[in-house]
Amino acid sequence: MSKLPLKEGRLLRAPENFLSSDFSAEVLKKGFDEERRSFLRRSFLAASAAVAAAGASGLHSNQAAAAEGEEAIMALPAHTKGLGQAVAALGYGQPSQFEKNLQRRESPGLNRVSAASVSFCPLQGLFGIITPNGLHFERHHQGWWDIDPRQHRLMVMGLVKQAKVYTLDDLMRFPSISRIHFIECGANTGMEWGNAAVPTVQYTHGMLSCCEYTGVPLKLLLEDCGIDLKAARYVLAEGADGASLTRTINIENALDDVIVAWGMNGEMLRPENGYPLRLVVPGVQGVSWVKYLRRIEVGDQPWFTREEVLHYVDLMPDGRQRQFTSIQECKSVITSPSGGQVLLGQGTFNISGLAWSGRGKIRQVDVSVDGGNTWRNARLQTPILDKCLTRFNFDWVWDGKPAILQSRAIDSTGYVQPNYRQLRAVRGSRSIYHNNVIQSWQIAGNGEVFNVQVS
Known part of the structure; x- marks a missing residue:
């Protein structure tokens, strides 16, 4: 492995709370037409831009603080000078108040009745x-x-x-x-x-x-x-x-x-x-x-x-x-960096994601940063278990130029995760279930990450 530069890239989280309750209610009432799809895209881009601006501001502040000497490390906040919460204050432990944004979320428009719907896990x-x-x-x-x-x-x-x-x-x-x-x-x-x-x-x-x-x-x-x-x-x-x-x-x-x-x-x-x-x-x-x-x-x-x-x-x-196509075929996805996140400046980033197969263990994961033109092996994190998620990691130096990130998994049977051209040649494009295609994330020159499709 080549020696990595000392500068580590900074990543801004995705604004997962950009869907308002009013918008969700409107979609459930009137449906998810093209007008509301466009509004959804605009809302997401606006939220991403706001988060990116805040992150850039914070980055400049941190750079200024570093130049003058970091004062926060010398401060004595209240939690270092007093008595904290008592044991068993919470009978069942809860996440920190600063992690409230990480939640399961329902996507508006999927179903008119929330009792017959889906909430999505925040993999990112x-x-x-x-x-x-x-x-x-x-x-x-x-x-x-x-x-x-x-x-x-x-x-x-x-x-x-x-x-x-x-x-x-x-x-x-x-x-x-x-x-x-x-x-x-x-x-x-x-x-x-x-x-x-x-x-x-x-x-x-x-x-x-x-x-x-x-x-x-x-x-x-x-x-x-x-x-x-x-x-x-x-x-x-x-x-x-x-x-x-x-x-x-x-x-x-x-x-x-x-x-x-x-x-x-x-x-x-x-x-x-x-x-x-x-x-x-x-x-x-x-x-x-x-x-x-x-x-x-x-x-x-x-x-x-x-x-x-x-x-x-x-x-x-x-x-x-x-009918009865129950097995979940070999699949993978990069969870970081991924859609909605922002790369704050050039440097070294850890590309991380998940791979899985309903037919056995994950044998190999390859990562591409150029839209599938070239591939390199990712590191598989243990444990690697049968019919289980496997975490993979890949070190990448971003030079500030546009890029397309992809991952491709291979399972213990030798099955290789397909791209869209390969999958649609067999399955077409009108299905709903068992889409195990290679996922692509496009990184713009300003660091914003978007969901795109590459055939």
């Missing part, structure tokens, strides 16, 4: 691979509930010797396991099929999270009920939400790594993430990770449920629709 502000429980993305079909675990039951039935009903206490008596996996909605990056539609990585890729899940392997429950292994081909998972969400899962997955989970990142599941029980189906699109799990049925053929014939299907160029 996270470190490592674990998503904090309070920032995990949400996707609901009929809203979320805080269900009394004492009243909740899980039934296992169908092609088994004995159908059984389990309480949460019953399930927690089984041998448990904990594993780290990513979960990605099949519609993640779905707004980008036709053109660059949204400004920041929170909205392009934010239907993605990664957590440590704790629960009982589904295989143990099926064996406990005496599954008919000769006849069984699929299982049906059903949730206890208002949509009674149901999904078909093939028996190979069910007997392999599927978990009936009650724990997430060392604590019980959050209500918006399926408390008290959810299914964990590693590598498979998030809709199959059924929340509020109440029924497992073993069968010999798919159920062709509503979410398998009307939704979560892939429209192909010839007009046909693919």
Whole structure:
């Protein structure tokens, strides 16, 4: 690796709060037409410009302070001279008041009913691979509930010797396991099929999270009920939400790594993430990770449920629709620098991002700073786990000239993440689901970062 210059570049965060509540309400009422799309772009650019101006002002102030000698290090603020907050002042710890801008956010216009919508995870502000429980993305079909675990039951039935009903206490008596996996909605990056539609990585890729899940392997429950292994081909998972969400899962997955989970990142599941029980189906699109799990049925053929014939299907160029395309293919995205952020002057920057594959481990990530003309290997940060996010880093010296940043992931099967030309040649541009294309961020000469598409 070449020796890096001493000067380190400074990065300004994205203005993720540029969507007003009035604008969101108007979109929900009247729809997301081209006029409002243009307003959205203008609002984002205005917010970015304001943040950039403030950052530039701060940069000049810091440079002046450095020239005169930094006084802040010699100051004695109040927190160095008095008694702080008492222990257990907060029964459950909260983020700092200075980090309030990092939140899950809903994109206006996706759905008219917020109970059947999405909140996006702020990937641009996270470190490592674990998503904090309070920032995990949400996707609901009929809203979320805080269900009394004492009243909740899980039934296992169908092609088994004995159908059984389990309480949460019953399930927690089984041998448990904990594993780290990513979960990605099949519609993640779905707004980008036709053109660059949204400004920041929170909205392009934010239907993605990664957590440590704790629960009982589904295989143990099926064996406990005496599954008919000769006849069984699929299982049906059903949730206890208002949509009674149901999904078909093939028996190979069910007997392999599927978990009936009650724990997430060392604590019980959050209500918006399926408390008290959810299914964990590693590598498979998030809709199959059924929340509020109440029924497992073993069968010999798919159920062709509503979410398998009307939704979560892939429209192909010839007009046909693919069904049961559940696996989330190899994918990556640069989270920093990314859309809405600003590079404050030339210097060395750490390009950082995430890579993942529903078919195994990440083997390699390449980074390009010239729109895909040349590629260099990024550093993969450990741990590198199966069907899990992998953090990558790449040192880059920005010379102040326009650039286009991209990342390209390769998984353990040898599959290479495609560009738009390659993906559209097979899938067209009218789909919604399973967009795993290479993401491009354009850096302007003034340091502003924008979402663009490069074929």
